[in-house]
Amino acid sequence: MKPLTTGIAGIALLAVLVLAPLGLPPFAMTLLTEAVILGLFAMSLDLMFGYTRLVSFGHAAAYGLGAYACGWLLLNTGMPMLFAVFAGALLTGIVGLGVGWMCTLATGVSFSMLTLAFAQLLYAISFKWTSVTGGSDGLAGIPRTVGPFGFAALSSKAGFYYFALACLVGGFLACRALVRSPFGAVLRGIRENEAKTTALGYNTRLYKIAVVAVAYGLGGLAGGLYAPFAGFANTELLFWLLSGQVLIMVIVGGAGTLVGPILGAAFFMLMEHQLSAWTEAWALYFGLIFIAFVLFAPEGIWGLATGLATGRFRPASERH
Amino acid sequence: MHMSGQFRPSRRAMLKVGLAGAAGLAAPAILSTSPRAESGPIKIGMPVALTGPLGSVGQQTKRGAEFWAKLQNAKGGILGRPIELVIEDTAGNPANCVRKAQEMVERRDCRLITGITLSSEALAVVPKLTEWDSIFISGINGDGRLTADSFVPNFFRANISGPMGTRAVSLYLRKSNMTKFYGLGLDYAWGHNSIGVFEDEVKNGKKEFVGKIFAPTGTKDYSPYITKIRQSGADAVFLVMQGDDNNAFLSQAQQYRLPEKVKLLTEIVDLASIRAVGDASLGLIGSSRYSFTYDHPLNNEFVAAWKKEYNTYPDTFEGEQWQAMKVLEAGITKAGGIEAAKLRPALEDIEVESVKGKVFIRKCDHQGVQQGFMVEVKKKAGFETPVPEVIATFPGDQTTPDCNKMAYKD
Numbered sequence: 001m002k003p004l005t006t007g008i009a010g011i012a013l014l015a016v017l018v019l020a021p022l023g024l025p026p027f028a029m030t031l032l033t034e035a036v037i038l039g040l041f042a043m044s045l046d047l048m049f050g051y052t053r054l055v056s057f058g059h060a061a062a063y064g065l066g067a068y069a070c071g072w073l074l075l076n077t078g079m080p081m082l083f084a085v086f087a088g089a090l091l092t093g094i095v096g097l098g099v100g101w102m103c104t105l106a107t108g109v110s111f112s113m114l115t116l117a118f119a120q121l122l123y124a125i126s127f128k129w130t131s132v133t134g135g136s137d138g139l140a141g142i143p144r145t146v147g148p149f150g151f152a153a154l155s156s157k158a159g160f161y162y163f164a165l166a167c168l169v170g171g172f173l174a175c176r177a178l179v180r181s182p183f184g185a186v187l188r189g190i191r192e193n194e195a196k197t198t199a200l201g202y203n204t205r206l207y208k209i210a211v212v213a214v215a216y217g218l219g220g221l222a223g224g225l226y227a228p229f230a231g232f233a234n235t236e237l238l239f240w241l242l243s244g245q246v247l248i249m250v251i252v253g254g255a256g257t258l259v260g261p262i263l264g265a266a267f268f269m270l271m272e273h274q275l276s277a278w279t280e281a282w283a284l285y286f287g288l289i290f291i292a293f294v295l296f297a298p299e300g301i302w303g304l305a306t307g308l309a310t311g312r313f314r315p316a317s318e319r320h
Numbered sequence: 321m322h323m324s325g326q327f328r329p330s331r332r333a334m335l336k337v338g339l340a341g342a343a344g345l346a347a348p349a350i351l352s353t354s355p356r357a358e359s360g361p362i363k364i365g366m367p368v369a370l371t372g373p374l375g376s377v378g379q380q381t382k383r384g385a386e387f388w389a390k391l392q393n394a395k396g397g398i399l400g401r402p403i404e405l406v407i408e409d410t411a412g413n414p415a416n417c418v419r420k421a422q423e424m425v426e427r428r429d430c431r432l433i434t435g436i437t438l439s440s441e442a443l444a445v446v447p448k449l450t451e452w453d454s455i456f457i458s459g460i461n462g463d464g465r466l467t468a469d470s471f472v473p474n475f476f477r478a479n480i481s482g483p484m485g486t487r488a489v490s491l492y493l494r495k496s497n498m499t500k501f502y503g504l505g506l507d508y509a510w511g512h513n514s515i516g517v518f519e520d521e522v523k524n525g526k527k528e529f530v531g532k533i534f535a536p537t538g539t540k541d542y543s544p545y546i547t548k549i550r551q552s553g554a555d556a557v558f559l560v561m562q563g564d565d566n567n568a569f570l571s572q573a574q575q576y577r578l579p580e581k582v583k584l585l586t587e588i589v590d591l592a593s594i595r596a597v598g599d600a601s602l603g604l605i606g607s608s609r610y611s612f613t614y615d616h617p618l619n620n621e622f623v624a625a626w627k628k629e630y631n632t633y634p635d636t637f638e639g640e641q642w643q644a645m646k647v648l649e650a651g652i653t654k655a656g657g658i659e660a661a662k663l664r665p666a667l668e669d670i671e672v673e674s675v676k677g678k679v680f681i682r683k684c685d686h687q688g689v690q691q692g693f694m695v696e697v698k699k700k701a702g703f704e705t706p707v708p709e710v711i712a713t714f715p716g717d718q719t720t721p722d723c724n725k726m727a728y729k730d
Contacts, residue, residue, distance in 0.1 A: 027426035034419065127508060136508035137440045137463070138414070140470060141447040232444040236413050273419065276409045280370050 010259075017165055021158040029157055035269050036164045037225045039262035040171050042249040044218035049247070050256030051179055052211050053191040057112045058119030059246050061099070062216040064238030065122060066092045066223025068133060071142040071233040080147020081154060082163075085224040092220020093213050100212030104205050107194075116240060123238040138234025142227050164225050168262070171218050175258055178214070187211055252293050254300025263301045361404040362397065362658055364389075364648075365424030365454075366435035367445075369412035373563060376592060377637055378437040381459055382407055384641030385435055387629060388649075398652050406430055410441060417441035418448065425452040431658050432457070434644060439463035439510070449474035453660050455667070459644035460609070460637045464513070464726030467685040471724060474660055476667055476686040478644035478679060483726050484719045485587050485607040486514050488692030489558065490521030491714050492605075498555035498583060503532035504545060504569070505560035514560040514587050517727065524730060530554050539565060542572045549582055556583035559606075567596045574600035589695050589708045591635045601697045602706050608695040610639030610676060611708045619675040639675055646674045647681065647688065680716065684723035692719035 020032055041063050048054040070088030073079045079087070103114040126133045133139065144155035153159040178184050189197035190204050198204050227233045236242065245268065253264020271289065275282035297304040366385060369378035389403045397403050406424050410417040417436060424430040433449075433456040436442045442461040447470075449456055455474050458466065462482035466475060493501070501522050505511030515532050522529045530552045535545055546569075549557045561569055566586075570593070573579060579602075586606035594601045612623045612633040622642065626634045634642070647670065652658055655666035668683040680689040695708035721728055 025427065027423050030419070030422050030426065130509065130512070134509070135512075136510070137443055140443040230415060230418055230444070231447050232414060232418070234414050234440055234444070236415060273423075276411070276416070277420075280409050282409070283371070 014169065018162075021161055026157065029161060031270070031273070033157075033161045033164055033229060034226075035266035036161070036168050037222050037229060038246075038249065038265035038269055040164075040168045040225070041219055041222035042246055042253065042261035042265040043168075043171060043175060043258055044215045044222065045246050045250050046255060046258055046261040047175060047178070047187075047211055047215045047218070049250055050258075050261070051184065051191060052187045052208065054208060054212065055112045055247075056115040056215075056243070057240065057247070058115035058117070058243050059215075059219055060238050060240065060242035061115070061119035061122050062092050062096065062219025063223035063226070063242065063246075064119075064126065064233070064235075065095060065216075066220030067227040067233040067237050068126065068139065068223075069220070070224035071139040071227035072132065074142050074145055074228060075139060078145060081144050081228050082147070084145070085167075085221065085228070088224030088227070089217050089221035092223070093217025096213040096216025096220075097209065099216060100209035103212065104208045116243065119238060119240060119243055123235060123240075126235045126238050134234075136235060138232055139227075140232045142231050142233065144228045160229060164229070167221055167225060171221065172258060172262070175218070179258070183207070183210075248290055252290065252300055254302035254304075257300070257302045260300045260302030263305075267301060359401070361402045362399075362432070362652065363404045363406055363424075363428060363430040364432045364434060365421060365428070365430030366405055366407045366433070367410045367417045367420035367424065367441070368407055368435045369417075369437035369441070370407075370409040372412035374412050374437050377460070378409075378412075378435075380592075380635050380637035381435040381437065381641040383630070384459070384634070384638040385645055387626065387638075388642055388645035390629075391625070392649065398649055399656065407435070410437070412438050412441070414438070414441045414444035418444050421445050422448070422452070425454050431455065431660065432648065432663075434459055434648065435641065436461060439466070442466060443470055446470060446472050446475050455658075455660050455663050457644050457648050457667075459641035463510070464721075467687045468724050468726045471685055473664060473686075476647075476681060476688075478647040478681070478688045479640045480607075480609045480690065480692065480719075481687065482510065482514055482587065483517055483721055483728075484692060485609065486517045486521065487719045487721070487728060488607040488694055488714055489585055489587065489605075490518065490525060491692070491718060492694045492712050493522070493527070493556075493585075494525045495712075498527075500528045500530050500552075500554045500556075502530055502549050502552045502554035502557040502582075503560070504549065504557055505532070505534050506562070506565055507534035507536045511560045515558070518558050518560075520727065524728070535561075535565065535569075537565060540568060542569045543576065545569070546573055546576045546578050550576075550578065554582055556585050559584060559586040561586070562588070562590075562593075566590075566593050570597045570600045570604070579603050588636070589697065591633070591708070594697055594708070595705050598705055602699065604697040605711070606695065608636070608693040608708055608710075610634075610636050610643070611693070611695055611710070612639065613695075613707055613709055614676060614693070615710075616675060616677055618673060622675050643674045643676060643679060647672050647679060678716075682720075682723070687720060689716035689720045691716050 021029060045059045048056050066088040069091045070084045073084040073087055099118050103111050106114055127136060146152045146155055154163045186202050186207050194204055249264040249268045250261040252267060254260025271286060275285050368382050369375060385405055389405050392403055406428055408420050410420055421433055431454050433454055436445060439461050449472055458477040458479060460479055464481055464483040467477055503515040503518055505515040511534055519529050533545060533548055584604050586604060589606040589608050623634060650672045651663055651667040651670055655662040667681055671678060671680045677691055682689055692714040693710055694712040696711045697706045698709050700707045
């Protein structure tokens with residue numbers, strides 16, 4: 001689509017998000033903050049899944065690791081929140097290098113299984129290493145330490161929201177620059193035809209390791225934000241269920257669009273929250289919604305929205 | 321994905337997309353706020369694990385609270401205000417629990433929280449209570465830390481805690497002629513914690529602790545564990561198990577005739593698991609959080625009313641939750657309102673007579689001091705499945721740890 005119109009839409013969306021704290025009641029702010037954090041998490045997976053066709057079944061590893069690292073630092077070192085969040089992201093990114101190196105030894109389903117195995121390994125560690133992770137009860141009472149540099153505003157409800165929003169916008173701009181760069185072109189090459197990209201002289205494995213590390217770093221940033229946001233980190237954040245949920249967020253939102261997964265994350269969280277308030281069988285209805293998306297709007301919310309806006313929406317059956 | 325490039329939507333269309341996205345982020349229901357809490361119905365928020373592995377436990381707390389609210393509303397509510405329970409499913413996930421609780425407080429104006437199912441959920445919620453200016457009264461959460469390291473002023477525990485249950489078992493054992501003990505726990509925080517407390521208690525009682533073993537949750541085959549317990553030469557084995565694991569172990573122990581050689585002790589005797597395994601639970605000895613067989617006038621009255629309503633006997637956590645609601649009711653009546661600043665001092669040092677006898681909420685750590693029960697699972701005429709019968713009681717000052725502590729001195 002035209003860069004100008006996308007830009008205007010983006011700025012309008014951003015303006016709404018920036019002004020949101022002025023008009024929203026407290027709980028809506030809480031939901032919006034969580035949606036922003038999950039949006040960042042889903043967007044990080046989109047780099048792997050949407051742009052490089054690296055299907056990760058273990059992206060919760062990045063989120064959980066970032067949350068535990070940040071939470072542990074805040075509980076045990078008195079490090080200010082601002083630094084702890086980025087330290088969590090950095091650590092996760094470094095671990096992501098190792099994960100990328102290991103998992104890219106395989107391709108396709110084997111790659112997915114290795115990412116899952118790694119995430120389950122971390123899950124098991126979080127259960128067993130009680131002295132550091134708190135075992136099955138996790139880390140509770142994680143503070144939003146202000147620190148000596150006058151970041152007091154960040155610990156308030158609106159302040160924390162802006163901090164998370166800044167991370168999301170920063171992450172989005174970085175990802176967009178990345179996918180538009182020559183590096184991103186190689187990623188798309190890997191997605192479309194890895195053999196051909198290799199034949200053109202690119203060491204595709206190095207590119208894949210790099211994109212896994214970046215995706216982990218951003219996922220870790222989201223997890224690092226979650227720990228002081230919720231005030232706790234526990235084993236659920238590393239569980240395969242979350243890895244599956246974030247894949248759904250990306251698919252429902254629209255893979256390979258960066259914006260789509262952000263919307264998908266917000267949609268997923270709100271649907272889960274509202275449906276479970278109405279009925280105990282909420283998981284069933286959520287499943288039906290997911291199936292409907294896959295069948296009738298395979299390009300996700302973003303594809304649906306842009307399609308509807310231009311009257312070019314076609315259901316899956318009319319596609320080739 | 322390949323759409324970008326094909327479409328050239330108009331500027332107006334793109335604005336629509338942006339606005340739709342923004343509207344999607346803030347669904348209309350979330351925007352509404354409700355009136356303040358000083359008048360109108362008394363709203364009690366219950367973020368409960370109604371689904372998931374502990375869904376059956378959550379369903380019990382839900383029913384216990386609902387039954388209380390129904391009877392209380394029939395009497396005109398409290399302070400002339402009707403009671404409204406706001407119950408939602410957390411699926412046992414602490415992240416959901418915190419979000420739901422926050423919504424109940426901030427959007428639906430609940431100032432009271434109860435019925436949280438898992439200790440991990442409770443531990444995640446308590447640090448937020450001050451910010452929310454809300455009181456959380458636990459009906460079933462057992463984790464010792466809630467009244468120790470993780471204690472916050474707006475938290476109250478009306479129920480028997482995990483350490484108090486283990487303590488009742490060890491006090492009972494001191495008087496028994498059993499001398500050698502083994503421990504089998506589920507391999508996570510609760511299992512390790514309770515087995516640890518039990519080991520200390522056995523040693524304090526000058527008896528022998530011969531070994532312990534931990535099984536991962538979801539273990540199907542317990543025969544290697546049963547062999548180990550047999551070979552240890554212990555007189556009794558202390559079990560810290562729940563749900564499917566507990567049922568699997570009890571059934572297999574029966575098949576291997578373990579109870580003929582080794583007495584089975586447990587931290588919680590729960591009616592649901594007795595129903596699940598039937599006669600395999602016979603002879604099981606353990607502490608009890610609540611049992612419909614307690615002989616107390618208020619309990620007999622409660623059980624009769626429950627039977628009339630549901631045509632069955634109240635379960636462990638139904639009775640525990642009921643007691644918590646009675647404590648809350650007394651506190652609200654005394655305080656003349658539900659605001660934390662009024663209710664907190666009213667609940668401190670309050671004494672309530674309920675289904676388990678007297679409960680005294682002590683001021684120092686907000687733990688409900690109450691008697692501890694030991695029960696043995698027996699056959700009883702008129703009941704299809706075995707029932708827990710009280711074989712010993714211990715006064716609250718013996719079973720409750722010192723203020724803000726999880727362990728016992730003697």
